[in-house]
Amino acid sequence: MIYVFTALYCEAYPIIQYLGLKRRQDINRFQLFSDDRVSLLITGTGSLNAAIGVTSLFSLFSPGSGDILLNTGICGTDNMNLKKGTPVLCNKIIDLATFKSVYPDMLYRHPFAEGTVLTSPVPVTAGTEKRYNGPGITVTDMEAYGIFCAGSIFLQPHQMFFIKTVSDYESGEQLNGMQVSELLSANVDKIFGWIMPIHDELSKRRVSVFSDEEKTLLEKAAEAMKITVSMRHQLNQMMRYHKLLHGGFTAELTNFLEDRLKKPCKTKNEGKKCFEELRKRFV
Template sequence: MLYFVCAFYNEAKPIINFYKLKRVNENKFFQVFEREDIKLIISGVGKINSAIALSHIVSKYGISDEDIVMNIGICGSKNREIGEAVLVNKIHDVETKKDYYPDILISHQFEEGTLETFSKPVIDFDIEDICDMEGSGFFKASSKFFSPHQVQLIKIVSDHLDGVRLTGEFVENLIEKNILTIDDYINKMKKSFIKKDLLDDWDRKMMEQVSSALNLTENQKIQFNKAYIGYKIRESKSPEFVKNILNVRVQGKNESKREFKKLISKLYE
């Protein structure tokens, strides 16, 4: 299933039109639009509303390892161009000071960026990159049901935090201009979820040998496996360079940590 969560109708309308979604009239709590393999819910503004809407829609239609959950909407930015689409790789909740990290495992056409989520509209405020009012609530709720690589946020810059009032038509045009790029990214994600033959015998053997050679902890093994799989998805080949680790004599935890960090960094290059 492909799930979309949008804060308001003008953000959702281009998605509804592109995927030819139909209104679910019997839903009394939210505006929901659907076709067989896609569900879209309009949450209302704010991180609590976004979290509630996400929980409502996935509880109603179900959860699987191949689901994709997308938060599409506008954002503010001091420095980025109006209309630029940003794939979020870090979310910072300004109120709670907590950070969240979606996993981005595949190549894409977007610029990546850090999203700060506020509880109130932001006007003339010093932010790191982009900001909204839903992101952290959406991601925190999604993380209860899905793995980080299934949950993605794409934000389109709509203003420079100058208090300019945006029209519905303006917002719709911003989303519509990026809809083909969004759809391309979704299709790549779907392909990456096809697990058949992703790892061959050489991969499995090498991952096991590297884990043993570096004496990885369970948490490090999870990080290594994720980085290894991400590399193979992006590059469509095995990272043969990992076998060089087997020639390194690692003595002690500190040396193991250094070699592990170098390996993870190379896998994400």
Template sequence: MIYIFTAIYAEAKNIIKHYDLKKQHVAGLKFDIFSNDDIRLLITGAGAVNAAVALGNAAGVFGIAGHDRIINIGSCAMPGENAGNVYIINKITEKATGHTFYPDMLIKTELEEAVAITVPKPFIKDCGSQKSGKCLQTKSVYEMEAASIYQAASFFIAPDHVSFIKIVSDNGDLISKDEMQEAIHIAEDKIHDYIDDIKEIVQEEKVNANAKESTDYKKDIERLSDAMCCSKVMKDQLSQLIKYCYLSDIDHRAVEREFYDRKMLPCSSKKEGKVCLDKFKNRLL
């Protein structure tokens, strides 16, 4: 599953429309969520605390882990830069603490890289050393959530499964809602292309995981069939049982180990195996 976190609805609107995400009401989730079969998008509210709480809340409700992906997509300020330009973040500095984080960038993308400076206030009055009215760090963007999302995500997911996409909306000045949406509209194709790339990777990982699982349960069937001296009919029954265990996330291997520890496996005859299979089935179901 892909989890997208945006601070405000204006940042999410085009994504919701493009991917036909539907608003849901999920027990225990305190934030607005829009989703389909591949994507869950949460609107966190602006600021570090809101972003961290939203991610932790979603991780607890949905069990974010493993092959899941987290993408933080949001607007940012970049003095001297055109509105609508899009950057993928390769470094995050939390201005309040001075802590620096480096997102793993293992996915190839056409997006230009930049540094994100996470600040506690939404508008930049002074971005430090200036020359000709522009910041010397011309590839630094200013935003409010990336550092907290990175730190919160690290409790649940691998660093290379978290990415940050920032859209330049202003130079650090107050802008209108229409100006914000226009900047995001300019960037929407690049944003969708990036999300599509992540979708392909997640789907490929699912296929590989399913193929591995298929191989694993077939090996389990063959191993247990031999240990129980199964006839064809018994092997068919065992096959259905093991497939059910995989689909239902039942740990049949723990029961198998238990049977070996109790000397119930391996069996010495088909008759003994039939009794063992019945006990194995009753133990699992």
């Protein structure tokens, strides 16, 4: 199942229309629309409402390793080079209330701009003190951090995706529901055309796709790079993805180990650098 969370009905409407989702009458607390593959829940605005919505739905339906969480909707930015309607896939989420950061795994090639989303407890305008000047693209919303925190209780970081569509330049501009829906409608086909195959792949992973030889090679790579348990999980996901696309990875990974890892990494920092090189080669 692909679980989609939006804050507002006008953000959900283009998806409901595109997929032909139907309202579930047995769920009263939230508006829930679904078919046999997608469930979309409207949480209301703000991190708290978003977290409650995710927790409520997942407590009812118990998502598993083959499921996906997608949070989509509008966002603001002070980057005038980003055109309105640009979809941004978020690789980092910062809570502006606590300045804590979380990181969705970026394991898949994608056609989107990539950036950081700042989740604010109030709408961000030009006068709002954000206290974040990191590199790259930055956008703002009010739900992503709460959705990630609640979602991470049930799912792994590689199962959660946050795609925000630029709607304003933090000038205090007010968009009506129709304008919001029009902005998001332009990206629905692109988003679901990308995420549906990922869901198909994750569903297949419920059955192991690795041979004994491949498992031994992956263990050898993990030990040589001295990577953490979380990074071992990412390594397995990358290699599954690569195998499903290309039929195998044994020769390429063996060459990588012989070329880059003639000697095992001595420190965690060395291991992280090596892991990043491997990720760039295989993703």
